[in-house]
Amino acid sequence: MSEIEKAIEELKDKNKSLRCLQYAWGEREIKRNELAISALEKQIPKKIVKNCNGKILHCPSWDEDLMGCIYSDYADGVSYCPYCGQAIDWDSEVLND
Numbered sequence: 001m002s003e004i005e006k007a008i009e010e011l012k013d014k015n016k017s018l019r020c021l022q023y024a025w026g027e028r029e030i031k032r033n034e035l036a037i038s039a040l041e042k043q044i045p046k047k048i049v050k051n052c053n054g055k056i057l058h059c060p061s062w063d064e065d066l067m068g069c070i071y072s073d074y075a076d077g078v079s080y081c082p083y084c085g086q087a088i089d090w091d092s093e094v095l096n097d
């Protein structure tokens with residue numbers, strides 16, 4: 001388990017404890033921790049998603065409301081999604097069509 005994964009586990013454990021306590025101040029801390037968890041999770045590379053015979057690449061954290069397409073010409077040397085900051089694993093492609 002990497003340092004990032006350990007930090008995510010710590011924050012998730014902390015949120016479990018805070019939810020059990022049910023203090024009003026705990027909600028704000030839970031939200032802060034959730035924000036940190038989501039930022040940390042983006043640092044863990046996810047496999048790129050290919051569509052349309054490999055011509056269109058999607059961010060692995062693709063969300064149709066927020067994301068556009070990333071074209072293969074654009075891909076070289078980019079290791080983070082320019083839209084959401086998700087770290088991308090270019091070597092492991094998932095074909096989706």
Ligand SMILES: [Zn+2]
Nearest residue numbers: 059081084086
């Ligand atoms: Zn993205």
